[in-house]
Amino acid sequence: MATGPGSGTTNAEPWGSFDDNLIQGRSAVIDMENLDDTSGSSFEDVGEMHQRMREEEEVTAEAAEAEEGDDGEFLGMKGLKGQLGRQVADEVWQAGKRQASRAFSLYGNIDILRPYFDVEPAQVRSRLLESMFPIRMINYPQKIAGELYGPLMLVFTLVAILLHGMKTSGTVIREGTLMGTAIGTCFGYWLGVSSFIYFLAYLVNAQVTMLQMLSLLGYGLFGPCVVLLVTYNVHFHSLFYLLWLLVGGLSTLRMVAVLLSRTVGRTPRLLLCGSLALLHMSFLFYLHFSYHRILEGLLDSLEGPNLAPIQRVPRDVPEMALNSTLLGPGLLATH
Amino acid sequence: MAAEEEASRPFAGLSDVSISEDIPVEGDISVPVGPSRTDEEFSTLDEPVKETILRDLRAVGNKFIHVLYPRRSSALLRDWDLWGPLLLCVTLALLLQDGTADSDLEGGPQFAEVFVVVWFGSIIITLNSKLLGGTLSFFQSLCVLGYCILPLTVAMVVCRVVLLAAPGTVSFVVRLVVVTASFGWSTFASTAFLSDSQPANRRALVVYPVFLFYFVIGWMVLTYFPVKNRQP
Numbered sequence: 001m002a003t004g005p006g007s008g009t010t011n012a013e014p015w016g017s018f019d020d021n022l023i024q025g026r027s028a029v030i031d032m033e034n035l036d037d038t039s040g041s042s043f044e045d046v047g048e049m050h051q052r053m054r055e056e057e058e059v060t061a062e063a064a065e066a067e068e069g070d071d072g073e074f075l076g077m078k079g080l081k082g083q084l085g086r087q088v089a090d091e092v093w094q095a096g097k098r099q100a101s102r103a104f105s106l107y108g109n110i111d112i113l114r115p116y117f118d119v120e121p122a123q124v125r126s127r128l129l130e131s132m133f134p135i136r137m138i139n140y141p142q143k144i145a146g147e148l149y150g151p152l153m154l155v156f157t158l159v160a161i162l163l164h165g166m167k168t169s170g171t172v173i174r175e176g177t178l179m180g181t182a183i184g185t186c187f188g189y190w191l192g193v194s195s196f197i198y199f200l201a202y203l204v205n206a207q208v209t210m211l212q213m214l215s216l217l218g219y220g221l222f223g224p225c226v227v228l229l230v231t232y233n234v235h236f237h238s239l240f241y242l243l244w245l246l247v248g249g250l251s252t253l254r255m256v257a258v259l260l261s262r263t264v265g266r267t268p269r270l271l272l273c274g275s276l277a278l279l280h281m282s283f284l285f286y287l288h289f290s291y292h293r294i295l296e297g298l299l300d301s302l303e304g305p306n307l308a309p310i311q312r313v314p315r316d317v318p319e320m321a322l323n324s325t326l327l328g329p330g331l332l333a334t335h
Numbered sequence: 336m337a338a339e340e341e342a343s344r345p346f347a348g349l350s351d352v353s354i355s356e357d358i359p360v361e362g363d364i365s366v367p368v369g370p371s372r373t374d375e376e377f378s379t380l381d382e383p384v385k386e387t388i389l390r391d392l393r394a395v396g397n398k399f400i401h402v403l404y405p406r407r408s409s410a411l412l413r414d415w416d417l418w419g420p421l422l423l424c425v426t427l428a429l430l431l432q433d434g435t436a437d438s439d440l441e442g443g444p445q446f447a448e449v450f451v452v453v454w455f456g457s458i459i460i461t462l463n464s465k466l467l468g469g470t471l472s473f474f475q476s477l478c479v480l481g482y483c484i485l486p487l488t489v490a491m492v493v494c495r496v497v498l499l500a501a502p503g504t505v506s507f508v509v510r511l512v513v514v515t516a517s518f519g520w521s522t523f524a525s526t527a528f529l530s531d532s533q534p535a536n537r538r539a540l541v542v543y544p545v546f547l548f549y550f551v552i553g554w555m556v557l558t559y560f561p562v563k564n565r566q567p
Contacts, residue, residue, distance in 0.1 A: 110465060117466040121539040149467075153543060156459075160551050167558045179448045 051102045116148040116211070124150050131219040134253035138261040144212040151190070151218020158186045158225050165232040165291040185287075190217060193279050197259075200275060204268030206259065216255055223251030224284045231288055240288055248284045252277050395419045402482045402524050412475050412528065420481020423488050424453045427552075430491045431559055449555065456548045457481060464541045470532040480545070483525040484552065490517035491556045498561060510557060518553035522546050 127150055135142055162182040191214075198213045208216075227247050231240045256273040263269045379387065395418050428449035461476035469476075494510045501509075525545050530538050 110462065114466055117463070119540065120536055124540065149463075149540065152463075153547075156544065156547055160547055160554075163551065164554060167554070179452055 051098070055098060113148070116146065119147050119149050123147075127219055128222050131222050131254055132247070132250050134250065134257045135261070136257075138257055140261060141207060142258045142261045144208070144216055144258060146209070146211045146215055148211075148215065148218075151215055151221070154218055154221045154225060155186050155190050158221055158228070159183050161225060161228050161232065162186060162287065162291070165228065165287075168232060169291045189283055190214070190221070193217060193276075193283075196279075197272065197276055200272050201259070201263070204263060204265070204272055206263040206268065206272060208259065208262050216258060220251045220255045220280060223247045224280075224287065227284060228287055232291075244281070244284055244288070248281055252280045255280070391416075391418060395422070398482050399485055402485050412471065412479070415475045415478035417474070417478060417481065420453075420457075420478065420484070423481060423484045424450060427453075427484065427488050427491055427556075430488075430495060431555060452551060452555070453481070453484065456551070460541075460544045460548060463544055464529065464533065467537050467540055468534050469529075469541065471529065476529065479525055479528045480548070483521045483528075483549075486517035486520040486524070487514075487549065487552050487556055490514050490553075491559070494556060494559060495561075498559075514553050514557045518549050521549045521553075525549075 123145075127145060127147075159182045162185065163178060166178050166182065194210070194213045194217045197217070198208065198210050201208050201213070224247075227240070227243045230243060256277055259273055259276065260269055263272055394414065394416060398416075398419055428446045431449055432445050457477050457480040460480060461471075461473055464471065464476060465473070471479075490513050493513050497506050497509050497513075500506075522542070522545060526538075526542050529541060529545070533541050
């Protein structure tokens with residue numbers, strides 16, 4: 001922050017405007033030193049300035065040492081050359097270390113994420129339960145907790161449940177791994193849909209930040225987790241439809257209600273909440289049906305060792321046709 | 336100057352030692368611990384390879400025993416090493432190979448899957464426990480989580496033996512029991528080491544991802560089924 005010496009003039013800008021020197025009639029040259037450039041106060045630049053100060057101290061200390069080393073006559077000529085070589089190597093090492101530690105201290109600092117993990121188990125539990133109950137008050141912006149522990153754990157739980165579903169349904173992934181697909185699906189949904197809804201919210205000027213959106217959608221995955229846990233193990237289509245509408249619907253309604261409370265105007269509300277509802281419900285639908293195959297194959301495998309259970313059975317095998325006719329058209333529609 | 340004089344007064348008695356001031360003092364002042372450490376380092380370079388390997392193996396074996404009988408001891412934490420987790424991970428990955436489908440493309444990804452699950456899972460759990468206010472260092476947590484996979488590896492060996500011996504529903508029940516027991520053992524062992532470093536009210540938050548991690552590994556062990564008739 002620059003104030004010229006003894007300048008009692010009122011400055012239009014806090015950084016000591018260009019007019020300083022002109023007013024006092026000294027010179028027309030703008031003294032760059034007095035300008036507080038906003039780019040110099042950003043996160044990286046402050047770190048850089050700090051590092052540069054430390055480096056200068058170190059360099060002067062090394063220079064002092066180097067001088068003393070070179071002056072030592074009792075080392076002799078050979079000692080002098082060896083000392084020089086060592087000095088160069090030392091300086092290269094120091095420079096490299098400085099660069100690495102600077103980068104690490106700026107970007108590898110885990111404390112950036114620390115405030116988002118500051119939760120108690122009771123809070124997580126209450127937020128999980130709250131995510132299932134739609135709120136009534138939509139005229140007043142509802143508070144969204146900005147934490148990442150709950151959402152992250154829910155996404156990992158969904159990954160585990162999906163893995164379980166994929167294994168029992170006998171999915172064969174050709175170009176990749178089961179684990180990779182499960183992680184990609186769940187994280188892709190969480191991050192991708194959050195970003196998309198945040199973008200839409202930005203367009204319609206809704207009051208929600210990226211962190212809040214991540215948190216909201218993350219907790220909104222609690223319903224689908226419960227539904228999938230039940231329906232991957234108990235294979236009744238009617239049960240799935242019921243749970244899909246009930247549990248999935250409740251969690252979607254909760255998210256929609258919170259977003260409604262933060263949006264103004266009919267069309268923006270329709271756009272935002274409609275797209276979120278559509279995406280969330282169809283994600284749950286997709287997760288159930290894409291990894292839902294005949295369970296009989298697995299049961300057969302428990303009796304007979306020669307039957308490889310986790311295998312795609314081709315459609316024209318007679319057992320397959322028998323099973324599909326028994327289970328009804330609903331399953332055929334998903335192939 | 337007065338302060339300097341005052342400071343030098345306690346050392347006034349030492350000025351009587353006969354070192355003349357114009358001779359530069361040479362030599363290196365070494366702390367007593369120093370030379371013996373360097374001696375030790377030099378001597379481990381000269382020892383036979385067998386001794387080096389055996390020393391590391393003994394350390395790993397000692398930690399295995401600590402995992403099998405989990406007590407609240409700090410042996411795993413004090414001298415952490417990642418040999419044990421690496422050995423266990425490789426063993427588990429090798430045992431889990433050729434476990435599922437008919438295509439021979441599955442052999443590769445299965446190995447990589449286990450590696451990725453174990454190491455990235457451990458890294459994420461470690462980061463999580465650090466963010467929640469844990470006092471363990473990064474590699475100590477990795478060490479504990481890796482060593483506690485031992486019960487699940489033992490369960491994998493048992494499962495493979497059971498599948499060779501008696502396939503069928505009975506074997507499924509036996510495998511289920513064995514895997515559940517070893518999964519519980521792993522979770523219990525790792526919480527015995529990790530929970531001391533966490534603030535008391537957040538232990539549940541740290542234990543849950545550990546539970547999930549071992550659950551996924553246990554699930555991979557349980558659903559392993561060797562395919563006997565593979566077409567070349």
